[in-house]
Amino acid sequence: MAAFNKPATDMPKQSPEERVNNFNEVAQGYTKELALQEADRCLQCKNPQCRKGCPVNIDIPAFIALIKEEKFIESAKKIKEFNALPAICGRVCPQENQCQKFCIVGIRGEPIEIGRLERFVADAERNAGVETPEMPEPSGHKVAIVGAGPAGLTVAAELKKKGHHIEMFEALHVAGGVLMYGIPQFRLPKEIVQAEVNYVKQLGVEIHLDSMVGKLYTVQELFEQGFEAVFIGSGAGLPRFLNLPGENLSGIYSANEFLIRTNLMKAYRFPEYDTPIKIGKNVAVIGGGNVAMDSARCSLRLGAENVHIIYRRGKNELPARHEEVENAEEEGVIFTLLNNPVRFHGDGRGNVKEIELIRMELGEPDDSGRRRPEPIPNTEWRIPIDTVIIAIGQSPNPIIQQTTEGLESTRWGTIITDEETMKTTLDAVYAGGDVVSGAATVISAMGAGKIAANSIDEYLQKK
Amino acid sequence: MFKIVSKKELTPNVKYFEVHAPAIAHKSKPGQFVIVRAKETGERLPITIAGSDPEKGTVDIYFAEVGKSSTELGMLEEGESILNFAGPLGNSVKIENYGKILCVGGGVFVGAMLYQIEAFKEAGNHITAVFGFRNKDHVMLEDEVKAVADETIICTDDGSYGEEGMAIVKELLEKNKYDHVFTIGPTSLQKHLSDMTKPYGIPTMVNLFPIMVDGMGMCGACRVTVGGSTLFSCVDGPEFDGHEVDFDELIMRMRVYNPQEKIAMVVKKMEDEQ
Numbered sequence: 001m002a003a004f005n006k007p008a009t010d011m012p013k014q015s016p017e018e019r020v021n022n023f024n025e026v027a028q029g030y031t032k033e034l035a036l037q038e039a040d041r042c043l044q045c046k047n048p049q050c051r052k053g054c055p056v057n058i059d060i061p062a063f064i065a066l067i068k069e070e071k072f073i074e075s076a077k078k079i080k081e082f083n084a085l086p087a088i089c090g091r092v093c094p095q096e097n098q099c100q101k102f103c104i105v106g107i108r109g110e111p112i113e114i115g116r117l118e119r120f121v122a123d124a125e126r127n128a129g130v131e132t133p134e135m136p137e138p139s140g141h142k143v144a145i146v147g148a149g150p151a152g153l154t155v156a157a158e159l160k161k162k163g164h165h166i167e168m169f170e171a172l173h174v175a176g177g178v179l180m181y182g183i184p185q186f187r188l189p190k191e192i193v194q195a196e197v198n199y200v201k202q203l204g205v206e207i208h209l210d211s212m213v214g215k216l217y218t219v220q221e222l223f224e225q226g227f228e229a230v231f232i233g234s235g236a237g238l239p240r241f242l243n244l245p246g247e248n249l250s251g252i253y254s255a256n257e258f259l260i261r262t263n264l265m266k267a268y269r270f271p272e273y274d275t276p277i278k279i280g281k282n283v284a285v286i287g288g289g290n291v292a293m294d295s296a297r298c299s300l301r302l303g304a305e306n307v308h309i310i311y312r313r314g315k316n317e318l319p320a321r322h323e324e325v326e327n328a329e330e331e332g333v334i335f336t337l338l339n340n341p342v343r344f345h346g347d348g349r350g351n352v353k354e355i356e357l358i359r360m361e362l363g364e365p366d367d368s369g370r371r372r373p374e375p376i377p378n379t380e381w382r383i384p385i386d387t388v389i390i391a392i393g394q395s396p397n398p399i400i401q402q403t404t405e406g407l408e409s410t411r412w413g414t415i416i417t418d419e420e421t422m423k424t425t426l427d428a429v430y431a432g433g434d435v436v437s438g439a440a441t442v443i444s445a446m447g448a449g450k451i452a453a454n455s456i457d458e459y460l461q462k463k
Numbered sequence: 464m465f466k467i468v469s470k471k472e473l474t475p476n477v478k479y480f481e482v483h484a485p486a487i488a489h490k491s492k493p494g495q496f497v498i499v500r501a502k503e504t505g506e507r508l509p510i511t512i513a514g515s516d517p518e519k520g521t522v523d524i525y526f527a528e529v530g531k532s533s534t535e536l537g538m539l540e541e542g543e544s545i546l547n548f549a550g551p552l553g554n555s556v557k558i559e560n561y562g563k564i565l566c567v568g569g570g571v572f573v574g575a576m577l578y579q580i581e582a583f584k585e586a587g588n589h590i591t592a593v594f595g596f597r598n599k600d601h602v603m604l605e606d607e608v609k610a611v612a613d614e615t616i617i618c619t620d621d622g623s624y625g626e627e628g629m630a631i632v633k634e635l636l637e638k639n640k641y642d643h644v645f646t647i648g649p650t651s652l653q654k655h656l657s658d659m660t661k662p663y664g665i666p667t668m669v670n671l672f673p674i675m676v677d678g679m680g681m682c683g684a685c686r687v688t689v690g691g692s693t694l695f696s697c698v699d700g701p702e703f704d705g706h707e708v709d710f711d712e713l714i715m716r717m718r719v720y721n722p723q724e725k726i727a728m729v730v731k732k733m734e735d736e737q
Contacts, residue, residue, distance in 0.1 A: 007486070020484075171549065171679050172549075172679075173500055173507070173546070173547040173549065181677075190623040209547070210498075210547050210548060210549035211486075211549070212549060212550075212552065212679060215490070215550070215551060215552055216486050216487065216490060216549075216550070216551070217486070237679075237680070238680055238681065239681070239682070239683045241686075241693065243685065243693070247693070248686060248688060248693060248712055248716065250715060250716055250718075250719045251719075253680060253683075253684075254683040256681050256683065257676060257681075257682035257684050260505070260676050260677060260681065260682050261676060263678065263683075265506070265507070266504075270723065270727070271531075271723075271726055271727045271730045271731075272504060273504045274504055274505050274506040274530075274531050274532045274535075274727055275506045275507075275676070276720045276723030276724075277726070278719060278720065332548065348713030350712070350716070350718075363725070397679075397680060397681070398680070398698075399679075399680065399698065411713055453688050
């Protein structure tokens, strides 16, 4: 059983010294040789456990078997039977908590690097030019999809492949949702997102940009336009703030604003691109999730000298992916853990000058099972800071909930759905992704999208 | 793409576009705005809507060329198209019969004020309109407002046309009993007016335009303190009670990118000269 002894195949990366000076992709992907070496470790289990960990149930052994045979394009097509966006998932899925967590090889050794292999074949297919699969006869049914993020794109591709007429309504000037405005270029190049969006368009899906449902059309009006079902995948894009004194001083960004300026509007290429960003010498990022890591790493690339991650719990409790924490550490991000902001101090001209923190300690476990952070009295201290990025989470975009009568949501603003069908409290209206779950992962949004697509298809068949 | 059906140059730096955007024209109401991007490298500019014609499928906007993105927008000609034009965003002004109202517009925003005035007139209000400008070269839409408002006063900062400064507003407030005041214009004007009406206890609605990026409730750049709470101008406004707005904070927040604006303009000038 050679696979247990051989370590997982590393993926080439830009060195930390080099990559902090550019926005190019950090992880550079397997070469053919490396992919073959890694694929060779797969045992091709008769009863594969990895699939259990995949929210979209990709036939993982089958696509890896095709890699072993050097049939890379076929391998990508195999994945696309289950997942329309493999180049994205191969890059941003938390595989360590999903497929790779269940890998049999991983019980005694290092699990197969399934994500890296997925990325390899998706890139190989894209570089070769993506062919459009054969499409069924039009069914005559029309479905509207609100929001062109991971959930919406998945529903669109799945339903299009069943022959339905699909139109997407995207509020921003570009499709992709959080893949475009949130995740940075160096982790997920925007050209790759657009290539995946183009694949969905290639299938025959129409995408209307600059079209904010709830404002331009209501959900009710979409039905009046002749759509028979509506899927809402409007995401969690409403930034949370700390509600602390001084939070509206200039230089304090929500992570959303910071990342929208940097990624979507390409402020890192100012003045070639018009949208500016103001980055100071000393930056404090509040929060410990992936968005916080992205914000910290963008700050370094924009020229900041000292970038702190300020998190109220300890290192073991950081909610970010381990890989992202490691990348941030390698790049020189300073982890100021077990600290919580108390207030922000200004320079008298409206700009932030200092952040005041209080030291924390971990107490008894709370409802989430994590030890509750508690402030240690009289331990306030200050760090001089000129940019603050608040990355403590996002809530669902509220506009559709506010403008759609009968669409019920929770007190957290998430749309209520039936878990098995993703149907909302309105007939023929389905929802999925972050607007239902609250901010979560790309792949969980896609998993919800797949369930919704099946339910919508069933609903249309019965009509 | 959104075609510019007609274009006018009104004053030295103010342009008017009538834009073909049928879906927006159908929905748009006074007080709402659009997010406009002239080209791929451009900023997302929020511009208050100044009128719409659902039958023609067009939306009117007036904008001042104050930075690189707005200058490039102004360079587009009639018949050409705007890359992105999203809306109608934000909440509309509440149109009803308030009775006797005072509507104060300033600079390029008089276009958006006129859109409100037309709706208020239709709802049966008695309207006193005050339009203020920098000097006589910047006066615009005078005939248009006179055709709708019951009483119209034009003022200029330097007195080169009409009344000098805002003193006339003080006089109006002394002499008349207004049921409601509405304003849209430079933030300093909206602040000044809110300060003036406060002693009289007249409800005063302002229409704010802080720095925005998406304009759809996602970035929080446009957050403004109103009555002690932080609100987003794009989705909670842009209309707010002027007596509750923390204008000093707002004005400071609006200055953040002044240095970058200058850099962008200098670079653009160098490129144009090459």
